[in-house]
Amino acid sequence: MTGGKTRGVRLFFQKYRVLLGLGLPLTVFAVLAVLIVNDRTAGFDSAIYHFLSSMITPQTTRSFIFLTNLCSPAFLIGISILLLAFFLFRHKLYPALAIPVNLLLSSVINTFAKSVFDRPRPDINQLVDVGGFSFPSGHSFVAISFYGFLIYLVARYCRGRYKYPLMLLLFLVIPCVGISRVYLGVHYSSDVLAGFSLGGAWLAFYIFLAERVRHTLEEKKGGSR
Template sequence: MQNVIKIIIDTLKQLISKVFKKHNDQLPYIIISVIAILIVIGSANLFIELTENLHTTSLAQFDTTITEQILAYRNPTLTSYFVFITDVGDVYGYLLVFILCNVAFLLILKKWQYGVQLSVVILLALSSNIILKKVVNRPRPELEHLVSVETLSYPSGHAMTAMAFYGFLIYLFYHFKIHPILKFCIILLLIFLIFSIGISRIYLGVHFPSDIVGGFIAGFIWVILCALIFNFIRVYRKDPTV
């Protein structure tokens, strides 16, 4: 993505020079910033449109069908597994993974910035999820809850944070210079973990499937937006003309 942003900026510089007959080094960055803001606004509008469908009959049928299919597989072994997985997607799980990642970032990669970026992503996901839950105000499913819950239902905080946190880790690992097979296995494991956390919330009876979908979408938006912003900052700092 960093190379793509660099190419876009260089192209904008050439285009601006041709159009305005003079060279402006900072205007391309202003344009990129405006684009980033538009992405935020567009993503928010998309999420709002998706949220408006929560009360439709078709979505209710979707939730019922998926929930019934997942609950049909309830058994003691799966319950123990999904309780463990949902704990991995909670505060202490993220804290442990965050500490381990930061140790690796500092001691192996010598890049403390990755830890800061990961912190920003998860803080944005957590804070925005709290706001969205209060705005939408959707109650939990009237099912047997296999774990205790206190907050509202939509969007799923577990799904949203899992997609943002582990999704951004996938983005980071994709760019790390490590053995391709090891990289593939780590990314595959993280993808499996994201979807397992989402499914666990339905299995445990504390979320509608649409809560999980909404959480995944919102978390993915933060991954894309933060990756764009972080790369833009990196390119801007390296540009000798600014």
């Protein structure tokens, strides 16, 4: 009986994992958006910023600038080109193209979301110069959508003893980038949470699409033999 219930729960999550992956983070994003519009996050944002700003030192700032640059456009484009070349060399066209397409679409979605809310950046001690709007955090969105997709690719294609350490390293990049944006004074904590939630929803949807494409390509390859 217990085994049947466990199997039923597993089948439920397998069947509805896309809806859950989309629904939960989108719900969090919607709640944050309502709170932002009604100016209800000031206390939370202020408390997190004051905690992180108490750690400001030149060395810590250099470390967080390094972390935040892991999601800079130049770095991500460079990594995408290297991975594109790597997968093409391995004759794997699907992941080679999926990485830059994901980066491009992530940027478009986040830019659109920022234009909808038009939230100004924090009026505090900004340790780096940035422009544009604040909500949601583009670095946080791209951190989870880009590095999250790399985790998926590592899980799918990587073999050997470096697989899980690499997945862990990529996973740790995501929260570190988000924290760096608050520490550097260029985003509110609510911006970062919104970026993670919206980016997480996009990641779930994009992996679903990627899996469908992968199955279709494998079926065509199998049928042509």
